[in-house]
Amino acid sequence: xxxxxxxxxxxxxxxxxxxxxxxxxxxxxxxxxxxxxxxxxxxxxxxxxxxxxxxxxxxxxxxxxxxxxxxxxxxxxxxxxxxxxxxxxxxxxxxxxxxxxxxxxxxxxxxxxxxxxxxxxxxxxxxxxxxxxxxxxxxxxxxxxxxxxxxxxxxxxxxxxxxxxxxxxxxxxxxxxxxxxxxxxxxxxxxxxxxxxxxxxxxxxxxxxxxxxxxxxxxxxxxxxxxxxxxxxxxxxxxxxxxxxxxxxxxxxxxxxxxxxxxxxxxxxxxxxxxxxxxxxxxxxxxxxxxxxxxxxxxxxxxxxxxxxxxxxxxxxxxxxxxxxxxxxxxxxxxxxxxxx
Amino acid sequence: xxxxxxxxxxxxxxxxxxxxxxxxxxxxxxxxxxxxxxxxxxxxxxxxxxxxxxxxxxxxxxxxxxxxxxxxxxxxxxxxxxxxxxxxxxxxxxxxxxxxxxxxxxxxxxxxxxxxxxxxxxxxxxxxxxxxxxxxxxxxxxxxxxxxxxxxxxxxxxxxxxxxxxxxxxxxxxxxxxxxxxxxxxxxxxxxxxxxxxxxxxxxxxxxxxxxxxxxxxxxxxxxxxxxxxxxxxxxxxxxxxxxxxxxxxxxxxxxxxxxxxxxxxxxxxxxxxxxxxxxxxxxxxxxxxxxxxxxxxxxxxxxxxxxxxxxxxxxxxxxxxxxxxxx
Ligand SMILES: Nc1ncnc2c1ncn2[C@@H]1O[C@H](COP(=O)(O)OP(=O)(O)OP(=O)(O)O)[C@@H](O)[C@H]1O
Ligand SMILES: [Mg+2]
Numbered sequence: 272x273x274x275x276x277x278x279x280x281x282x283x284x285x286x287x288x289x290x291x292x293x294x295x296x297x298x299x300x301x302x303x304x305x306x307x308x309x310x311x312x313x314x315x316x317x318x319x320x321x322x323x324x325x326x327x328x329x330x331x332x333x334x335x336x337x338x339x340x341x342x343x344x345x346x347x348x349x350x351x352x353x354x355x356x357x358x359x360x361x362x363x364x365x366x367x368x369x370x371x372x373x374x375x376x377x378x379x380x381x382x383x384x385x386x387x388x389x390x391x392x393x394x395x396x397x398x399x400x401x402x403x404x405x406x407x408x409x410x411x412x413x414x415x416x417x418x419x420x421x422x423x424x425x426x427x428x429x430x431x432x433x434x435x436x437x438x439x440x441x442x443x444x445x446x447x448x449x450x451x452x453x454x455x456x457x458x459x460x461x462x463x464x465x466x467x468x469x470x471x472x473x474x475x476x477x478x479x480x481x482x483x484x485x486x487x488x489x490x491x492x493x494x495x496x497x498x499x500x501x502x503x504x505x506x507x508x509x510x511x512x513x514x515x516x517x518x519x520x521x522x523x524x525x526x527x528x529x530x531x532x533x534x535x536x537x538x539x540x541x542x543x544x545x546x547x548x549x550x551x552x553x554x555x556x557x558x559x560x561x562x563x564x565x566x567x568x569x570x571x572x573x574x575x576x577x578x579x580x581x582x583x584x585x586x587x588x589x590x591x592x593x594x595x596x597x598x599x600x601x602x603x604x605x606x607x608x609x610x611x612x
Numbered sequence: 613x614x615x616x617x618x619x620x621x622x623x624x625x626x627x628x629x630x631x632x633x634x635x636x637x638x639x640x641x642x643x644x645x646x647x648x649x650x651x652x653x654x655x656x657x658x659x660x661x662x663x664x665x666x667x668x669x670x671x672x673x674x675x676x677x678x679x680x681x682x683x684x685x686x687x688x689x690x691x692x693x694x695x696x697x698x699x700x701x702x703x704x705x706x707x708x709x710x711x712x713x714x715x716x717x718x719x720x721x722x723x724x725x726x727x728x729x730x731x732x733x734x735x736x737x738x739x740x741x742x743x744x745x746x747x748x749x750x751x752x753x754x755x756x757x758x759x760x761x762x763x764x765x766x767x768x769x770x771x772x773x774x775x776x777x778x779x780x781x782x783x784x785x786x787x788x789x790x791x792x793x794x795x796x797x798x799x800x801x802x803x804x805x806x807x808x809x810x811x812x813x814x815x816x817x818x819x820x821x822x823x824x825x826x827x828x829x830x831x832x833x834x835x836x837x838x839x840x841x842x843x844x845x846x847x848x849x850x851x852x853x854x855x856x857x858x859x860x861x862x863x864x865x866x867x868x869x870x871x872x873x874x875x876x877x878x879x880x881x882x883x884x885x886x887x888x889x890x891x892x893x894x895x896x897x898x899x900x901x902x903x904x905x906x907x908x909x910x911x912x913x914x915x916x917x918x919x920x921x922x923x924x925x926x927x928x929x930x931x932x933x934x935x936x937x938x939x940x
Contacts, residue, residue: 507720513672514715515786516707517738529725605725605770 281601281608289594296586300579301353311575312338315366337576339363362580367572373580376565381584383456384550384561387477391484392546399492404528406493407500422490430487431552437479454558480559484546495535503531536600543592547585618687619794619826620646625682627668634897638664640850643923651820651827653837656847657893662830663716666796669695670713671703688793709739712787715798721783722771728782729767732789739790755785758822759815777808781815796828801836816840834877838862846870849894849904852923855931866932868909911936
């Protein structure tokens with residue numbers, strides 16, 4: 272087998288795994304809606320009957336239309352239809368904003384979360400790696416001691432607390448930042464489009480959510496990179512690179528950096544899930560109109576179809592992000608990409 | 613014996629490591645000359661300071677190590693240069709171009725994320741500036757053939773695709789790339805199976821024949837030293853105990869430690885039973901007074917317990933650090 276075909280097969284295998292995971296997630300969601308005792312369909316039917324005095328049949332018909340499910344069909348057919356619908360982007364309709372397709376709600380809110388979360392992740396990861404390497408090279412020094420302490424404290428504080436502290440001090444106490452003006456993903460008076468005004472407005476709104484994500488995650492990246500770098504510095508190939516008289520810069524980047532980063536990719540995959548989960552709290556703290564805020568709203572309103580749709584989409588997004596992390600890892604580490612001899 | 617054709621002259625070298633319990637005296641007052649074209653065997657038990665000595669010559673000691681005193685004069689560039697006094701920037705020009713070090717950890721000597729060919733190319737570039745990559749690879753292929761490897765397959769491989777023995781031989785080829793005047797081989801055969809060891813020995817013989825490069829061969833395997841070296845230096849507890857021609861060392865060992873070592877080797881003494889030296893090497897942090905070997909020495913005298921014997925030339929080319937031979 273040629274190298275390229277092996278490369279393809281690694282990406283292919285990971286792809287298969289991702290698809291299977293998505294399938295499991297969809298199946299799980301289906302059975303959660305359909306089979307769990309006290310499942311959302313039954314609850315909703317009961318609510319309709321109680322609140323508006325509808326007959327069971329009417330309530331059931333309305334519920335089924337919203338959930339895009341026909342309870343009278345055999346289970347396997349319902350399942351296949353459900354999958355078919357999901358694959359076509361039909362996640363049912365919102366219960367609260369009657370008639371609005373769930374997928375449309377997701378399409379409006381998800382991009383903002385993906386934007387903030389991925390920007391924050393990229394900034395935090397790359398900055399954390401740089402700082403971690405500097406700390407490793409100066410280990411035991413003043414800078415290292417101060418940063419290690421700071422980062423240990425920072426990563427112990429939950430992210431929404433950091434967000435709240437921003438609002439309390441910068442917004443309320445010192446009145447430096449008008450947080451109430453920064454609600455939403457952009458200002459209502461700015462026309463969306465590829466204009467400088469809009470882009471600046473978007474960045475202003477995203478700034479504090481991103482800053483909060485970065486502040487609360489950068490510490491663990493830096494500390495991980497520090498220990499990984501220290502371990503790599505002790506490797507024989509680094510000593511031999513020195514013995515070969517390679518320039519120090521090349522050793523730092525190609526030998527130490529390149530290899531020290533690799534173990535962090537496993538954490539990258541885990542971190543993506545965490546940061547998505549964290550978006551619920553951060554977005555509600557800053558009232559940032561992303562998918563996390565919308566999910567919270569759906570939970571308050573008991574908008575089951577929207578809840579389910581968002582859960583499913585977040586799951587798929589996390590699986591996808593994991594897949595990307597896997598591929599990156601494979602590209603960077605030939606031991607993964609290219610099999611043994 | 614080569615005359616005044618010195619390439620490296622180590623004088624009164626003392627190196628210590630800082631460990632939690634105290635200073636590890638890893639290299640103690642070592643003086644050693646290496647002549648052009650010879651293969652010098654540096655033999656000693658594990659922990660006797662062989663690797664430390666090699667790392668000191670290349671200025672590759674870890675941060676907790678310190679050169680207390682001594683000089684390492686290098687004569688390869690015409691005039692004497694004290695390597696011990698060079699700055700990190702200055703020594704870089706000597707590494708690999710003048711002195712190459714193929715060390716113990718060949719298993720892990722290559723960057724796991726780089727192909728072997730890039731190791732050759734970057735090494736050439738680091739010392740020769742802009743080079744024609746094809747030229748470098750052509751040279752690399754020749755050298756890989758010399759160490760009995762399939763050049764093209766090896767060059768295109770990543771390190772993990774090669775076996776330990778192959779990596780060790782690739783490292784030998786890489787060591788020869790810039791035609792250094794001195795190659796230090798730190799236990800080139802340890803951690804390898806018997807078959808790979810044989811191949812390594814054969815390639816070393818090839819190298820010796822083709823290039824007549826000066827080599828320091830570090831080993832604790834006396835049979836390897838007997839096969840490949842011209843002269844042998846015996847090291848014990850950080851100190852050189854005896855130096856002499858390979859025949860002299862094996863057929864007429866002088867130092868009691870050398871004699872003990874030879875008795876511990878089955879092949880050399882034929883059918884005689886193998887005797888290992890009683891006791892164990894001393895703690896380098898807390899050395900016994902006098903000669904470091906005296907607690908294990910069958911000939912230990914009163915003086916041995918008080919004074920450390922200096923390394924003196926008892927016959928031309930024959931050095932021993934033992935009160936049995938030093939009349940004073
Ligand atoms: N980085 C270090 N820090 C502290 N002590 C060290 C360090 N490296 C080596 N030593 C100690 O220095 C002494 C000499 O070690 P060295 O590695 O030079 O021995 P060696 O003769 O090469 O042994 P081996 O045959 O096992 O390779 C040993 O006692 C060892 O424990
Ligand atoms: Mg050693």
